[in-house]
Amino acid sequence: MIFALFLDGRMKAKKGKKRFEILDHTADIGLIVFGEDLKTLFENAGEAFFHLITDLRRVRENEERRIELKGESLERLMVDWLNELLYLHDVESLLFKKFEVEAVGDEGLRAKAKGEPFQEGVHVIKTGVKAVTHHQIQVNRESGGWRAQVILDL
16 A cells, blocks of 8 residues: 555545545535546545545455446536445445546546445445535645545435
């Protein structure tokens, strides 16, 4: 792995740049995600999402799913991206570990997610996510990259 968990819930790459933080929110939980570009932002959002759900160290990259979404805005695309990952988790019991965003922008999103099905005794579910919400959603360009905030319904 190329990041370390800090006690305050932040994830940092070895180079010192934050990739995401866990945001405390009443009755829900939020993520603040960082990326030097939009592709990395969406990849880090996928990783942060499944970091909440399971111990990623136990997930192998045995299966791949292609995801294509249309988006009206980056905010909508972020919610749709994470909700699609949640759908695949709920319906196919998949846990994803690696994300490769091929394209993201006005045309939508094209990506691959790699992982494997949940296996009792191998994987643990740390957090059950019901939905990704539009509440307080933000996707903004900042100096040095991009930042997104998303609230999850638990």
